[in-house]
Amino acid sequence: MSSTEQTGSSATTLDDPPATLAQNLLVACKRGDSTERYRDALARATETDLERVRENRQVGLAFWLNCYNAGTQLLLEERPELYESRLRFVRFFRAPAITVGGTSLSLDRIENGILRGGRSKYGLGYLPKFFGTALERRYRLSHCDPRLHFALNCGAESCPAIRAYEADRIDEQLDLATRGYLNATVAYDSEAGVVRVPRVFLWFRGDFGGGSGIRSFLREYDAIPENATPSIRHLSWDWSKAAGTFVD
Template identity: 35%
Template sequence: MSSKLHVLNSSEEAGRSGARRPPGPLALELQKTMLRLKGQYMSEDGREVHYHQLRSSGLFQDYEGVARQLCDCDLTELDDNEKKAFFVNVYNALTVHGLARADPLPASVLELDRFWALTAYNIGGHLFSLDDIEHGVLRGNRPHPMADKPPFSEDDPRRQFALKSCDARIHFALVCGAKSCPAIQVYSSSNIEQALTTAAESFCSQEVAVDEGRRTVTTSKIFHWYASDFGSSERQLLQWLCGYLPEETRSQLERLLDSAHPITLTSRDYNWQLNSDSRSAL
């Protein structure tokens, strides 16, 4: 599999020194560079990326230099909060990097062959695809929704970097390149807990609708694909939602949950069009 990966931060020099760099300064440099990219080549709300301007910029070349340094990063020094923030940032940066390097730029990320399975970085001498980061590391080595086995086997050295448990809020921080994805933000280990709560609240306020009269709750497909991350039953998923909805919507959902009558849970269509705008084609 590794021979088929599209490793975007490989170079003749990367990883050759054998030295392992502490992750803290590199994580900070990654955050700063991502913030500069976001300020210049993304919409203010983080939902659109201007890929054409981005990939021809000097700032993007600077970012690629930072990405190459990931090869020498010592991941063993990261605690869980640092690891969570680090890998969320790396996932989003790798997504933007992979799409910016796509030529021609697709109308939808689905047009790119196995984009999430094959787009990868060398991090600390280990190869991580987008799928490896999401399902292996951030979801605590849980299977992809379309798979029955976890990404990292028992003898896979990358398994040591998996989070001990799955924090469902990460689904509202990871950006897959589609318009229905959450907004791109930049995270740090010091703000990761509050930032993930804010990201979940923002996403749920926009993507969850409660029709009390019809006893229907409509959500993003994310809640359908990853239902087990939010609870072991549909009711537990709805209870999880109550913690992140605006007050009025939460009250409506709580009244439905307090009733003995069934609730219909449905999902709206997912917009897979690329998270770019008209300026990206200039």
């Protein structure tokens, strides 16, 4: 359990930095506590308040991961019909999920406009995102860390479990989340020379550096042997709604 979860959302004051507010907003979602005061504080955050989010990559990465995952839980609780719609990819992912610094942000804007460094959700991760808010442009990360795909939860059964991310432990936590998710999902068949991987490796192929980058990534996390060069197959994605999937 993280230090955030140990202290609990009740220990947070509204004078805390935005990164702490985002962590504790997520913990409040997990516990079913009231989230209004944390959401309001994030909405009122000033440019000065958000300086470290903007200028420190570790703080920014942890902050936006927590905002995305909290935003997902809030949408699933308050507007579940958006996820259940056949137009989910427009209605749910583009709906206002959380407000930061006076700007209402959707899950798409947080993931693609900020966390992925301004890359389109289309084009398998190879295309830039051409349109974005001023806030996206100011806060987008300088490069896309592919481990974020094993930290973001959009409410689907196939999504990874949620944890509260902390700036000073972000690399350790992302490695833990990535290794755990790959261990649970990747299937390597040495005789057939095939590895079956989660569908995010197809949707965001460019984020991993193409086929060779995907294999290197899998080797790094011991999902395939060091010298293996298997063919890549993509598993189906279970879009069944699964709210509240948190790490114990």
